[in-house]
Amino acid sequence: MKKFLIALLCAPMLAFASGADIHLDKWRGSVKDQAALQHGAKLFVNYCLNCHGASFMRYKTLMDLGLTEQQVKDNLMFTSDKIGGLMQVAARHDDQKLWFGATPPDLTIVARARGEAGNAGAGADWLYTYLRSFYRDDDRPTGWNNTAFDNVGMPNPLWQLQGQQVLNKDSHKLELAVAGEMSQAEFDKAVSDLVSFMVWMGEPQQEYRRTLGWFVLGFLVLLFAVSYALKKEYWKDIH
Template sequence: MKKILIALLFAPLVALASGGNVHLDTWPGSVKDKPALQNGAKLFVNYCMNCHGASYVRYKNLLDLGLTEQQVKDNLMFTSDKIGDLMGIAARADEQKKWFGATPPDLSIIVRARGEAGAPGAGADWLYTYLRSFYRDDKRPTGWNNVVFENVGMPHILWELQGTQVLNHETHKLELEVPGKLSPAEYDKAVSDLVGFMVWMAEPQQEFRRTLGFFVLAFLAVLFVVAYALKKEYWKDIH
């Protein structure tokens, strides 16, 4: 049992090195979609933060998603009452290590960790595909397996939303055997929102950085024109 629990805790990080030959669906979301990011934050807090923290992000950062401080406190803060606290979980790291034999990995920068291993967008694409690729497998300790990460130790935490998929071993395709609370399209959108939040969480200031970079490049372009004109004016009598 102890080995199984450890596998469950470390599955997301181990999975980062797996599934390299599996086709990844393109994540259709955007970090500019604030309502989607808000929904992703709700899903993350309700499903992911049962075991995994996001200790590089503070609750006050969620205000950048268009939420008010009161909305964050009422709907997204279950382990703290201070808006400036980190997004940790109730259990302490030393307690978790004692209970499970290891501390659950933090999910703050999991998208960037995966993205650095492949092409731009790989982290988001991998997570988007992974969270939609679970299927029932009675041979596994948790009863679940995954097409992207074969013999995964992590259970399908979103199964109530998606329903139960099975793998057709003849076509090697996933088929929905028991519908969940959401339709397939709705579930795909929910996963997209969740992944979007993790993309945003990995670098909350990325949109500001990109905007600032655009203005810096524009300024340098104008400066180049002015400098070139000055150079021509300065050297015109010599040439």
């Protein structure tokens, strides 16, 4: 049974895309919340890193979340024995393609990739909606489908936490049929934390960049004021 569950979790997500327009729930998380980022990192390595790599991210970068090197080694390192190693999936890509028909995509910049279509927050909103929209579907090979990504190739990796949803064909809304380990509010918060980590992972220095940007703008305003004052002083006797 355990091997079967692992195989389901490792089934590929063929692509993070959907052809139809869908309603996206608003992600309310933040990359400034270290506790949320740490929790999201824990969820990521336990539920996503089994199959989806983050091969542009090194484990030592997780220390930027306020964790010590030993905490990272003890709690978050499962695919490398070196703190400087990449967060790569243990299975080889050619084996994954042979087992599942396609190689599961790398998730390092998935939030940024989903947000490039004119809306910077769309990537986080889509991930937040997608991860909460799985439902049981006996017509699918994995037994799962998703309202945000119809006929998705990946089963619900968080089903033990969320429980099992079904789609009401009359109202076209999802209903919880089997309760999970978490309440709805707890699960929504867990998914929000996971999305926070994936948003942060796409650009770990984004908060520093924003802060530096404000300092640069402030410096330019000050430079303009000084330059304008010097210009007035220089030209006052000529006019």
